[in-house]
Amino acid sequence: MSETVRKAAITGHPVAHSRSPLVHGYWLKKHNISGSYGRVDVPPEGAEDFYRNFARYGLNGANVTVPHKEVAAAACEWLDEAARAMVAVNTLWLDETGRLCGANTDGLGFLGNLDQLAPGWDVSRESAVVLGAGGAARAVVWALLSRKFTTVHIVNRTFEKAAALVEEFGSGTKAHSWDKLGTVLGEAQLLVNTTALGMTGKAPLEIDLAPLPDTALVTDIVYAPLETDLLKQAANRGHQTVDGLGMLLHQAVPGFERWFGVRPEVDDALRSLVLEDLGVTA
Template sequence: MTAGRAFVMGHPIAHSRSPMLHGYWLERYRIAGSYQPIDVAPEDLAGFFANFREAGWVGGNVTVPHKLAVIEYLDRIDEAAAALGAVNTIWWQDGALVGGNTDCTGFLGNLDELAPGWDRAGGRAVILGAGGAARAAAYGLRQRGLSVALCNRTAERAEDIARHFGGMSGHGMDALPGLLAEADLLVNTTSLGMLGKPPLEIDLAPLKPGAVVHDVVYVPLETGLLKAARARGHRTVDGLGMLLHQAVDGFRHWFGTTPEVTAELRALLIDDIRAKTPGA
């Protein structure tokens, strides 16, 4: 395999698990490449891209606070990045530096793996939240043909996303019980329930029997929402797989191999999460 240098950049970046993830794949497929974390402060972003080609980068991942700021340094962005207004993956294509967003494919890939058949025709989905993860989920669910309703504490933010994508609705939390009664999929994209954050307090009693419940939070791996849903007999999907699946396309672009999300890889990251976050 051709060697290549890839990165994940952000500010700060020490917390990223992407090097462990991509390092696993590099070793598994015996690719003589590298993937390293780089802390780039906002004021250093222009200098980083000024030397991008000379540094030999084949591409990389972008995290906060650069997901929007990097766009001006790219030759073009793909449809997903344009729709979501953020870039999380960069690669070379036909001599052009391209930016994409793989949050949507990561979200869908995780559901496909852990809850096969979740996207049945005519399905209805309810998304909690109105941040970047909610946008990615809404964009992906619309692609799969589901009817989407967003609920957020501030209804206007949910309504803004609904208008942006079209063909979906935005609501305040007061509408949630009625929406749950028709839902085939419930997705939490808020940080509520994450370790160190307040719990997500919603009543699942109205939720349609047979609905799948997905929480994008993965620390802890089983959030209070997932625990309550599992107790009611719902299929549940944790958030770790979204991190794993969103990395596949980047690795393919940089190193020419489409990697597999394996049980061994999932276990590797779970062990790391538990070792570094007591109580997770």
């Protein structure tokens, strides 16, 4: 009998420009796995039905992108800790009983990127500063708290959004308006930008890094451009920096392992492949 071909896909709306098929296709080829990873565009009006009846569509699993992460989470019969905390999923699979299960691997992707490119980055866990209060910020805050950071400062232009995250995560997090950034930078071991500011086509992220301790690590979840103005400024000041591409790649690892039975590696060849597709120079 021929081996069953396992199928997964990126789901959301739109998905035409998703790089997920490129990433998973690379791993399928590298490990010589008889499987496929495609795209399924799910219109918003059909999202609830699609995820609640996921087993009908011939997929063993899927990734979920905007705007369906919350809808997909609501359709799951089991959620991992991160997905429960974020009330959103980016990874789905059917277990042996046919239950739809969901995980949120964005935080793990963030951690995996730093672990690979800045080993030992979390030795000092006193204070981190997170810029932004959206979905990406929620994943990063969850990740930092899972690594036992003492204090995670959430700084946002709309203070109420930062305060809402603090209400969700509780002890260990503090909310600040943007005008307090200079104060909290002075004690930070880590600075993370989770906003779209500095992304190609977006407004620049204009902050003064002068108060930041020389030993602080600076990272940006933006990967187009690969070296944002924030990272350039930090590097010129002598800070260790990590770009955001690895977060995109590492968040894909748990799903691939779940669907295809092999834990893939984020290697230089994959990174170069995605950079070429993005038209980004390293």
